Amino acid sequence: MSKEEHEVAVLGAPQGQAPATTTVISIPRETSVPDHIVWSLFNTVFMNWCCLGFVAFAYSVKSRDRKMVGDVTGAQSYASTAKCLNIWALVLGIFLTIGSIVLLVFAYLAAYQMSLEMMKNRGY
Template sequence: MNRVAQAAFPGAHVGIPPAYEMLKEEHEVGVLGASQSPAPVTTTVINIRSETSVPDHIVWSLFNTLFLNVCCLGFVAFAYSVKSRDRKMVGDVLGAQSYASTAKCLNVCALVLGILLTIVFIIIFATGSLMIFQAVSQIIKEYGGY
């Protein structure tokens, strides 16, 4: 195997770098590097509009509309999300950001209120169930049940 490697790569272990021939294209580029003509240099500027990513929060708004629609905040957030997406399609980035910001604020409010109301409902349900259980057990004791 050593013999094959030496035959395939002669001079690899000798320490002498192999001689490369200069390509014609590289030589021409080197020669044409500086323009010596008296003609004015013209430039072409291409303005590439950067695709600014504006999140429209439409999925979050749809979730809030379906599950946490406290005071219709989820539905209003969904409407603003659709407006933001429309503005983005037209190319109005500032309008899209404005509508997206409003939709995000409404989504946060709907989410916080939905979670708080869910927690309050669970607490009321748990304490109500406990009170009903105590009342039933007291009635059973009074009337000679178990």
């Protein structure tokens, strides 16, 4: 290495000869797309009224597949559909479960009242 090459390496290129240029490298940041697969699995197993939990699970799996391929917009689309279906499955599941419990309590109370009347009419 000659003396001039050594000076250029240490000091850099001469400042007056060429305009300074910058290079911008845009690195795409990883966007986290939630696929809601655990929530969908919960709704499939426990709150599967009208099969909404199963359909949400299918959309969650599609979202995960799209995410693995690298299709972020497709993954987001499937994930938002899965989220909407999970919300509906959860709300419907809660309402229908509470309604079923209330209906069973009223049916039990009606049967209990009827049995008390029957015992009263027989003279017990």
